[in-house]
Amino acid sequence: MNRDWIATARTLSEALPYMQRYSGAVVVVKFGGNAMGDDEAMAAFASDIVLMKQVGIHPVVVHGGGPMINQLLDKLGIESRFVRGKRVTTKATVEVVEMVLSGLVNKRIVQAINDAGGRAVGISGKDDDLMVCEADDPELGFVGRPVEMNVQIIRDLYNAGLIPVIAPVATGMEDNETFNVNGDTAAGAIAGALKADRLLLLTDVSGVKDANGEVLTQMHPEQVRAMIADGTIAGGMIPKTETALKAIDEGVRAVVILDGRVANATLLELFTEHGAGSLIRTTEPRVKPRGLRQGDAGL
Numbered sequence: 001m002n003r004d005w006i007a008t009a010r011t012l013s014e015a016l017p018y019m020q021r022y023s024g025a026v027v028v029v030k031f032g033g034n035a036m037g038d039d040e041a042m043a044a045f046a047s048d049i050v051l052m053k054q055v056g057i058h059p060v061v062v063h064g065g066g067p068m069i070n071q072l073l074d075k076l077g078i079e080s081r082f083v084r085g086k087r088v089t090t091k092a093t094v095e096v097v098e099m100v101l102s103g104l105v106n107k108r109i110v111q112a113i114n115d116a117g118g119r120a121v122g123i124s125g126k127d128d129d130l131m132v133c134e135a136d137d138p139e140l141g142f143v144g145r146p147v148e149m150n151v152q153i154i155r156d157l158y159n160a161g162l163i164p165v166i167a168p169v170a171t172g173m174e175d176n177e178t179f180n181v182n183g184d185t186a187a188g189a190i191a192g193a194l195k196a197d198r199l200l201l202l203t204d205v206s207g208v209k210d211a212n213g214e215v216l217t218q219m220h221p222e223q224v225r226a227m228i229a230d231g232t233i234a235g236g237m238i239p240k241t242e243t244a245l246k247a248i249d250e251g252v253r254a255v256v257i258l259d260g261r262v263a264n265a266t267l268l269e270l271f272t273e274h275g276a277g278s279l280i281r282t283t284e285p286r287v288k289p290r291g292l293r294q295g296d297a298g299l
């Protein structure tokens, strides 16, 4: 198991109070396709999730897999295009999306967590009607917007000592449709319905950057809104930060956008004083030396 980061007494002594504070906390982790990397990176992610579980956190993994969907669509000669960060999804596309997300990607993560000593169970938004969707926008085809969440299945799994790993594929309200849901959207809806203590959005940048390219370690939702409006937040960061704002409105305590390719990213965020990436929450940021973030008393 990869515990290099707590190999020094100093880091362990820093980590322990945070581990105790987070015991019993629900932490939803969105693992994006771009953050997944090779088998070694996958194994490192998995052992971080297992460590969280061992210290009493309830980790809930929601994954993406956009690049893996692209690969199979390419092989099959099915074209895909994105509108405002979401894949235009035809009937043929949604079949590939479900095969790749619920099959290949979901089971790869489940296997990695089990290999790391955890007990992972892979499901999708279809299982126990976890996430029921409506069409998001007629232009996007079978892209779903979650309208009804039934998260008891997740609580049942984590209370039984299991780690839920969730593919963002969902059922429609009628006609047995299958919907493709953006991974960030699904993670936000799940975190919101669980009123999670943290939603960690793992991506391929170190956080939300200001106009000078500096990562902002703490942000208020108002600041995020202003940065979307003035164009500082652009591209794929728009749906990500919008997901964060919605999740906070729904009762998630804080959302963190961080680089999933960095070793032990999730542990650094949860168990060190300075954290990792950009933390978005309503509570006013307290003044700290540049680059440091105040530990959150009582989360």
Ligand SMILES: Nc1ncnc2c1ncn2[C@@H]1O[C@H](COP(=O)(O)OP(=O)(O)O)[C@@H](O)[C@H]1O
Binding pocket: 032, 033, 034, 035, 202, 203, 204, 205, 207, 208, 209, 210, 232, 233, 234, 235, 236, 237, 238, 240
């Ligand atoms: N202000 C910003 N701060 C950080 N990244 C930004 C910002 N504005 C736009 N981006 C872009 O958003 C991207 C992250 O979104 P995306 O590629 O969709 O992530 P993922 O595939 O992990 O879901 C970054 O790689 C970066 O190019």
Ligand SMILES: CC(=O)N[C@@H](CCC(=O)OP(=O)(O)O)C(=O)O
Binding pocket: 031, 032, 033, 034, 063, 064, 065, 066, 067, 069, 085, 086, 087, 097, 143, 144, 168, 180, 181, 182, 183, 184
């Ligand atoms: C509607 C929509 O765009 N769905 C995404 C689902 C996967 C995803 O979100 O993957 P990443 O997190 O790796 O980007 C897609 O089809 O690519």
